[in-house]
Amino acid sequence: MSFLELNNVSKGYGRAGQRTEVLKDVNLSIEKGEFVAIVGYSGAGKTTLISMIAGLLSPDAGSVHCNGHLVTSPDPERGLVFQNYSLLPWLSVYDNVALAVRQVFPQLSKQQQREHTERYIAMVNLTPAMHKKPRELSGGMRQRVSVARALAMDPEVLLLDEPLSALDALTRATLQDEIARIWRESHKTVVLITNDVDEGILLADRIIPLSAGPNATLGPATAVDLPRPRDRKTLTRDPKAKAIRLRVIEYLLGEGRRKAPKAKDAVAQVEVESPLVRALREQVAGPLTTPAT
Amino acid sequence: MKRFPFDWLALPLVGLIAVGLLWVISCSTWAPNLPSPVKTWEMSRPYIVEPFAKRGELDQGVLRFTWYSLILVSKGYFIAILIGTPLGFLLGSSKTLTMMFDPIIQFLKPVSPLAWLPLGLVLFGKSEPAALFTIALCSMWPTVVNTAVGVRAVPQDYLNVARVLKLSKFKTLTKVLFPATLPYMFTGFRLSLGIAWLVIVACEMLIGTPGVGGFLWQEYNSLIYEHIILCILTIGCVGFILDRLMGIVERRFAAA
Numbered sequence: 001m002s003f004l005e006l007n008n009v010s011k012g013y014g015r016a017g018q019r020t021e022v023l024k025d026v027n028l029s030i031e032k033g034e035f036v037a038i039v040g041y042s043g044a045g046k047t048t049l050i051s052m053i054a055g056l057l058s059p060d061a062g063s064v065h066c067n068g069h070l071v072t073s074p075d076p077e078r079g080l081v082f083q084n085y086s087l088l089p090w091l092s093v094y095d096n097v098a099l100a101v102r103q104v105f106p107q108l109s110k111q112q113q114r115e116h117t118e119r120y121i122a123m124v125n126l127t128p129a130m131h132k133k134p135r136e137l138s139g140g141m142r143q144r145v146s147v148a149r150a151l152a153m154d155p156e157v158l159l160l161d162e163p164l165s166a167l168d169a170l171t172r173a174t175l176q177d178e179i180a181r182i183w184r185e186s187h188k189t190v191v192l193i194t195n196d197v198d199e200g201i202l203l204a205d206r207i208i209p210l211s212a213g214p215n216a217t218l219g220p221a222t223a224v225d226l227p228r229p230r231d232r233k234t235l236t237r238d239p240k241a242k243a244i245r246l247r248v249i250e251y252l253l254g255e256g257r258r259k260a261p262k263a264k265d266a267v268a269q270v271e272v273e274s275p276l277v278r279a280l281r282e283q284v285a286g287p288l289t290t291p292a293t
Numbered sequence: 294m295k296r297f298p299f300d301w302l303a304l305p306l307v308g309l310i311a312v313g314l315l316w317v318i319s320c321s322t323w324a325p326n327l328p329s330p331v332k333t334w335e336m337s338r339p340y341i342v343e344p345f346a347k348r349g350e351l352d353q354g355v356l357r358f359t360w361y362s363l364i365l366v367s368k369g370y371f372i373a374i375l376i377g378t379p380l381g382f383l384l385g386s387s388k389t390l391t392m393m394f395d396p397i398i399q400f401l402k403p404v405s406p407l408a409w410l411p412l413g414l415v416l417f418g419k420s421e422p423a424a425l426f427t428i429a430l431c432s433m434w435p436t437v438v439n440t441a442v443g444v445r446a447v448p449q450d451y452l453n454v455a456r457v458l459k460l461s462k463f464k465t466l467t468k469v470l471f472p473a474t475l476p477y478m479f480t481g482f483r484l485s486l487g488i489a490w491l492v493i494v495a496c497e498m499l500i501g502t503p504g505v506g507g508f509l510w511q512e513y514n515s516l517i518y519e520h521i522i523l524c525i526l527t528i529g530c531v532g533f534i535l536d537r538l539m540g541i542v543e544r545r546f547a548a549a
Binding site for chain 2 (some may be wrong): 054056073074075076079080083084086088090091099100101104152153
C-alpha cells in the first residue's frame with residue numbers, strides 16, 4: 001500500500017433529490033516523499049478532495065488511508081495550508097505558529113518549543129515580522145505564516161490547498177521558489193492543489209488533472225521528469241515541459257471537460273466558458289504554436 | 294455639508310443654545326412650574342460645588358449620590374455579565390437550545406424594570422437584592438444575544454484550524470471561540486451597561502435608597518423641582534461617559 005491512498009472516494013452535498021455529486025470514484029496513491037500536484041477547474045471539488053485527505057470531511061463512499069491507517073478525523077500528521085490562510089487574527093505570527101507547536105509537541109520544554117517555533121518562522125523568512133499581527137502583513141506574508149504553522153507540526157504529509165491563488169504573480173513566484181526550497185530541504189510528502197498547470201510543472205513530481213464537476217474524477221497522471229532545481233524561465237521553452245503542459249491541458253479541455261450531458265445543461269455548457277478554460281486555451285495557443293526559433 | 298474650523302465644537306454649542314432657549318421660553322410661558330436655568334443653578338449650587346458633601350442621609354453632594362448609584366449598578370451589571378456570557382455561549386453553540394429558549398428571551402426582553410421590581414421584592418424580601426435582580430434581569434439580554442450571535446459568526450476556518458491541531462474542547466473554547474467572539478461580547482457589554490444605568494434610576498425611585506434616582510424622587514415629593522433637573526442632567530452625563538468608556542474598550546477589542 002502506498003503512503004497516501006484514496007480508494008474509490010465519492011462525495012456529494014445536499015439532501016436527497018437535489019443532491020450534487022462533487023467527486024466520483026477518485027483513486028489516488030502517493031509515495032512517501034513525493035510531490036504531487038492536482039490541477040483542476042474552479043469549483044470542481046479540489047478543496048473537497050483535500051479536505052477529505054485532511055480528514056475535515058469524510059467521504060460518502062470509499063476510503064482514505066495515510067501512513068497505513070484509515071483517515072477518520074484531522075490529525076497534525078497531515079499539515080494543511082488553507083487557501084485563505086486561516087490565521088487567528090488576534091494572535092501574532094509567533095503565537096499562531098506557537099499554538100501549533102505547543103499542541104503537537106507538549107513534551108518539549110518551554111525553551112525548546114520557542115526555538116522550534118522560531119526555527120520555522122525563520123524558514124519562511126518572517127523573523128523580522130515575528131511579533132506582528134496577521135492584519136499588518138501582506139497576503140504573501142500571511143500565507144508564509146500559514147506554511148510555517150503547517151510545517152512546524154512536522155507533518156508526514158503537507159497538504160497545500162491553492163496556497164498561492166490569491167496572490168499577485170510576483171509574490172506567487174517568490175513563494176513557489178520558497179516551497180520548492182522547503183520541499184528540497186525537508187522531503188515531505190506534498191499534495192498541492194492548484195489551478196495553474198505551470199505551477200505544477202515547476203514544483204511537482206507528478207501532475208494529476210481533476211476533471212470538471214459534478215462527478216469530477218482524477219485523470220491520468222503525468223510524471224514531471226525534469227531536473228531540479230527548476231527555473232521558470234527555461235521551463236517555458238523546455239520541450240519536455242511543453243509536452244507535459246499540453247498533455248494536462250488537453251485532458252482538461254477534452255476528456256476532463258466532457259460531462260454526462262443532461263438535456264437542460266447542454267446549452268449552458270456550450271455557451272459558458274470559464275475564465276480557466278479561456279486561460280488554458282490561451283496558454284495552449286501561446287508558447288506551443290509560436291514557431292520554434 | 295460644508296466644514297469650517299472648530300465645527301466639531303461650534304455646532305454642538307449651537308444645538309445646546311437652542312435647547313437652552315427653548316427651556317427659558319417654556320418656563321416663562323406655558324410651563325410656570327418648570328424652574329428656569331438660572332434658578333436651577335442657584336438651587337443646585339451647593340450640591341455641585343461640594344459634590345461629595347454628606348449633610349444627611351437624603352441630603353448629599355451630587356457625585357456622592359452618583360457613586361452610590363454606580364456601586365449598585367455595577368453589582369447588578371456584573372451579575373448580568375456573569376450569567377449572560379455563558380448563557381450566550383450555550384445558545385450560540387447549540388441550535389437546539391436556541392430554538393428552545395429564543396422565544397422566551399424575545400418575550401422577556403421588552404418587560405419593563407418596573408414590572409420586575411415588585412417580583413424581586415416578593416422573591417428576596419429586601420430592597421437591595423430586589424434591585425440587583427431587576428438590573429441583572431433587564432440588562433442581561435444584549436450580552437446574551439450578542440454573545441450568541443458572535444459564537445455563531447465564528448468563521449468555519451478558525452474551527453478547522455482547531456480541528457487540524459486537535460485542540461481539546463476546552464482549548465477550542467479558550468483559544469479560538471472566546472477570542473473570536475470577544476468583539477461581539479463587548480458590543481453586548483456596552484449595550485447592557487446602558488440598560489443597567491437606565492434601570493437603576495427606576496429601581497431607586499421605587500425602593501428609595503440613596504442615589505441619583507432616589508434623590509430625584511425625594512425632591513419631587515418635597516416640591517424642589519430644580520433638583521429634578523439637576524438629577525436628569527447628572528444621569529445623562531454619567532450615561533454618556535459610561536457609553537464612551539465602553540466604546541473605547543469595545544473598539545480596542547474589535548481592532549484585535
